Amino acid sequence: xxxxxxxxxxxxxxxxxxxxxxxxxxxxxxxxxxxxxxxxxxxxxxxxxxxxxxxxxxxxxxxxxxxxxxxxxxxxxxxxxxxxxxxxxxxxxxxxxxxxxxxxxxxxxxxxxxxxxxxxxxxxxxxxxxxxxxxxxxxxx
Amino acid sequence: xxxxxxxxxxxxxxxxxxxxxxxxxxxxxxxxxxxxxxxxxxxxxxxxxxxxxxxxxxxxxxxxxxxxxxxxxxxxxxxxxxxxxxxxxxxxxxxxxxxxxxxxxxxxxxxxxxxxxxxxxxxxxxxxxxxxxxxxxxxxxxxxxxxxxxxxxxxxxxxxxxxxxxxxxxxxxxxxxxxxxxxxxxxxxxxxxxxxxxxxxxxxxxxxxxxxxxxxxxxxxxxxxxxxxxxxxxxxxxxxxxxxxxxxxxxxxxxxxxxxxxxxxxxxxxxxxxxxxxxxxxxxxxxxxxxxxxxxxxxxxxxxxxxxxxxxxxxxxxxxxxxxxxxxxxxxxxxxxxxxxxxxxxxxxxxxxxxxxxxxxxxxxxxxxxxxxxxxxxxxxxxxxxxxxxxxxxxxxxxxxxxxxxxxxxxxxxxxxxxxxxxxxxxxxxxxxxxxxxxxxxxxxxxxxxxxxxxxxxxxxxxxxxxxxxxxxxxxxxxxxxxxxxxxxxxxxxxxxxxxx
Numbered sequence: 253x254x255x256x257x258x259x260x261x262x263x264x265x266x267x268x269x270x271x272x273x274x275x276x277x278x279x280x281x282x283x284x285x286x287x288x289x290x291x292x293x294x295x296x297x298x299x300x301x302x303x304x305x306x307x308x309x310x311x312x313x314x315x316x317x318x319x320x321x322x323x324x325x326x327x328x329x330x331x332x333x334x335x336x337x338x339x340x341x342x343x344x345x346x347x348x349x350x351x352x353x354x355x356x357x358x359x360x361x362x363x364x365x366x367x368x369x370x371x372x373x374x375x376x377x378x379x380x381x382x383x384x385x386x387x388x389x390x391x392x393x
Numbered sequence: 394x395x396x397x398x399x400x401x402x403x404x405x406x407x408x409x410x411x412x413x414x415x416x417x418x419x420x421x422x423x424x425x426x427x428x429x430x431x432x433x434x435x436x437x438x439x440x441x442x443x444x445x446x447x448x449x450x451x452x453x454x455x456x457x458x459x460x461x462x463x464x465x466x467x468x469x470x471x472x473x474x475x476x477x478x479x480x481x482x483x484x485x486x487x488x489x490x491x492x493x494x495x496x497x498x499x500x501x502x503x504x505x506x507x508x509x510x511x512x513x514x515x516x517x518x519x520x521x522x523x524x525x526x527x528x529x530x531x532x533x534x535x536x537x538x539x540x541x542x543x544x545x546x547x548x549x550x551x552x553x554x555x556x557x558x559x560x561x562x563x564x565x566x567x568x569x570x571x572x573x574x575x576x577x578x579x580x581x582x583x584x585x586x587x588x589x590x591x592x593x594x595x596x597x598x599x600x601x602x603x604x605x606x607x608x609x610x611x612x613x614x615x616x617x618x619x620x621x622x623x624x625x626x627x628x629x630x631x632x633x634x635x636x637x638x639x640x641x642x643x644x645x646x647x648x649x650x651x652x653x654x655x656x657x658x659x660x661x662x663x664x665x666x667x668x669x670x671x672x673x674x675x676x677x678x679x680x681x682x683x684x685x686x687x688x689x690x691x692x693x694x695x696x697x698x699x700x701x702x703x704x705x706x707x708x709x710x711x712x713x714x715x716x717x718x719x720x721x722x723x724x725x726x727x728x729x730x731x732x733x734x735x736x737x738x739x740x741x742x743x744x745x746x747x748x749x750x751x752x753x754x755x756x757x758x759x760x761x762x763x764x765x766x767x768x769x770x771x772x773x774x775x776x777x778x779x780x781x782x783x784x785x786x787x788x789x790x791x792x793x794x795x796x797x798x799x800x801x802x803x804x805x806x807x808x809x810x811x812x813x814x815x816x817x818x819x820x821x822x823x824x825x826x827x828x829x830x831x832x833x834x835x836x837x838x839x840x841x842x843x844x845x846x847x848x849x850x851x852x853x854x855x856x857x858x859x860x861x862x863x864x865x866x867x868x869x870x871x872x873x874x875x876x877x878x879x880x881x882x883x884x885x886x887x888x889x890x891x892x893x894x
Contacts, residue, residue: 293869300861317838 256319257336257387258287259379261355263367264329266295270370274383275336290314291333294321298331309345324348326355336387347386354378396779401818405775407441408530410463411675411739414472414544414572414584416565420552421591427624428654432550433466435623435655439667440464447672449680451742452687459741464545464671472535472544472572480532487528488843491521525847530811535572537579538765539772540728541735544574546585546675553592553602559612562588581723581732585678587670588618594625595654617674621666624654679736686733687745693726694752721765727756731769738772747776764805767797771812778819791816799839810836810844817851826859830866837877846877 257275262268273287294314301313302325314321322344324332332348332355354375358364396402417432425432442462450456535542549565551558566586574580588609592602602620609618721728734749750773757766774790777783791812798809813836820829833852837845853870856863 289869289872293863293865296856296863296865 255337255387256287257334257383258291259335259351259383260288260291260333261370262295262331262333265367267367269368270375270379272376272379272383274380274387287335290316290319291321291335294323294333295331298323298325298333302329302331309348322348324352326352330355343386347382350382350386351379354382396781396822399818399822401815401822402779404527404818405779406461407463408527409541409739410465411545411679412465412467412472412542413675414469414547415466415550416469416547416570417550418552418555418561418565420554421550424552424554424591424593424623427593433468436466436663436667439664440466440671442668442671445668445672447676449676449740449742451680451683451737451740452745457741459676462671462676464675466548467544469547469570469572472542472574474535475532477532480528484525484528484532485843487521487525488847491519494521522847522851526814529807529844530814533807533811535574536808537574537577539735539768540580540732541739543580543732544584545679545736546587548587548589548670550589550591551605553590553605554596558590558605559608562609562613578722578724579728585674586617587674588613589666590618590620592620592622594622619666619669621662623659623663625656625659676740679740683733683736683740683742683745686729686736690726690730690733690749690752694730721762727753727765730756731765734772738776741779743776743780747773747780750776763797763801764808767794767801767805767808767812770794770797771815774819775815778822784823787819788816791819795835806839810840817855821855821858826855827863830855830859830870834870842877842881846874846881849874849877 255275257273259270259272259274260268261270271288293316297313298310301310301323308325308327310323310325312320312322318337319335320338322334322336324345326332332351334344334347336344358370358372358375359366364370397406415433422432425435428435440463444460445462447459447462448456449459547566549562551561551565555561571582575582590602590605590609592599599620599622602622606618606620723729723732730749730753734746734753737743737746737749750769753769754766754773757763757769770790771794774787774794777787777790794812795809795816798805798812813832817829817832817836820826820832830852833848833855837848837852839845840848849870853867853874856866856870
């Protein structure tokens with residue numbers, strides 16, 4: 253079952269520090285940067301929404317055609333953004349929470365400079381495994 | 394903000410106005426062409442009245458005074474649906490003209506973001522985009538499910554040089570030349586008729602014309618016949634009319650060849666004629682029709698008993714089924730109520746219009762005539778807007794109309810676009826720019842690439858104008874628009890300010 257999903261972590265300075273295409277649908281040529289554009293545009297909405305509530309999980313904040321953007325904001329104003337076609341909310345919430353834990357572990361590393369790109373391949377593997385588990389995506393990873 | 398002074402209000406006051414169908418003999422037309430204008434062009438600048446000051450009494454007993462009024466003069470041959478290709482070509486022309494004008498600006502450096510942000514609202518949405526919107530809306534003129542484009546009156550024009558002018562009038566009004574709206578029974582062929590004799594001063598003294606006029610008055614009615622003299626000037630360059638000529642030129646009275654025989658007296662005569670035509674003929678006729686139809690509606694529909702009768706025993710016999718839903722001729726009560734509401738709308742009695750539109754929407758819903766239902770919902774939304782009441786109802790109506798038009802498939806697509814454009818303007822007037830952008834975005838999905846590109850650009854502007862400013866959305870939509878422009882082969886490098894975030 254092909255599905256689209258794109259996961260991005262944006263730091264508080266609005267710089268993406270991690271991105272992963274976790275969907276199993278093949279990437280179309282003419283829409284090469286479509287996902288990044290959509291997520292970037294959604295930041296406008298998140299900017300205002302984040303201060304109206306003290307929950308971390310902001311559910312779906314924006315739509316584009318049939319794609320939905322769901323966002324999770326951490327205490328340090330780092331945003332986890334997921335672009336996906338409509339899916340169950342609980343799975344996404346658990347996904348975000350687990351990725352948050354992995355993210356904290358990265359931060360605990362004294363050699364990691366906060367705000368820089370997360371280059372750890374271990375982190376990458378784990379995130380993709382979580383995506384497979386919580387977002388019910390069948391992929392070939 | 395007073396709806397009448399908002400952009401949408403003014404647009405409606407100019408576009409949703411009574412249509413006068415014009416039928417001219419070839420000689421009359423030739424006389425006008427000597428001054429480089431067609432008959433319609435000659436009269437059009439005088440068709441907008443800023444201070445007509447006519448008392449109007451519709452269904453209620455309270456008269457109110459109408460100040461601003463406009464009538465649209467259209468040749469009978471133009472009173473039909475435009476071909477798709479012709480319409481699209483016209484729209485494309487608007488865009489390419491704007492293209493050429495903008496080219497020198499675009500070849501210089503792209504503007505900085507802060508300059509764009511500081512521009513006033515009017516500049517952000519350039520004039521050509523507004524023109525584009527109007528052209529897009531105009532492609533839908535003269536449809537059969539809406540009556541505000543159906544001619545209210547017919548102006549028949551002969552020249553004093555025509556032999557046997559009375560029979561010419563009969564010839565002009567014969568079935569072959571009349572638009573399909575009248576022939577196919579969609580519109581009541583009994584419309585107000587007004588007869589005009591054009592006399593050129595250069596041809597000789599006025600006695601011939603006056604005689605013709607007297608003859609007309611005896612056969613056709615004392616009040617319905619008029620004489621108009623044109624081409625009185627002996628000089629070919631219009632220098633007799635110099636002073637006022639420039640103001641009339643501003644209204645669009647421009648002659649192409651450069652020779653013009655009209656002088657000040659002529660222009661004043663034309664002005665007086667139009668004033669008289671509108672205030673003493675068209676408006677009273679519309680008032681009368683409203684009163685008559687209102688009476689009919691009150692007896693057949695209003696009142697508890699009638700409503701129950703309508704709900705339970707809705708006769709299907711006089712509504713023949715056609716391929717795309719029930720066909721309504723002008724004799725059916727629904728079409729008459731629609732005429733009543735549209736006339737009331739054009740005479741600015743929005744409450745009467747609204748109550749009748751609501752009556753119609755339940756009828757059409759029961760009959761499952763979706764296109765007409767959507768049309769009526771659209772108009773109700775506009776009425777709520779003009780009355781400045783109940784924003785939620787207005788939006789609900791427009792949303793309803795929009796989704797219904799989309800649901801009926803390809804025939805409703807352009808209608809959906811028009812509905813969306815009006816809806817977006819409504820939202821912009823109320824400061825809800827963010828919602829307006831989503832509407833523009835929804836319509837852009839329905840139209841081919843060039844149109845969708847312009848609509849996306851408008852969506853982008855709205856994001857910029859929304860508070861809080863949404864710069865990223867603005868940039869994103871500009872890029873989508875640019876992509877669409879590229880796909881439609883228009884070399885229009887919309888100013889994608891390299892947004893530095």
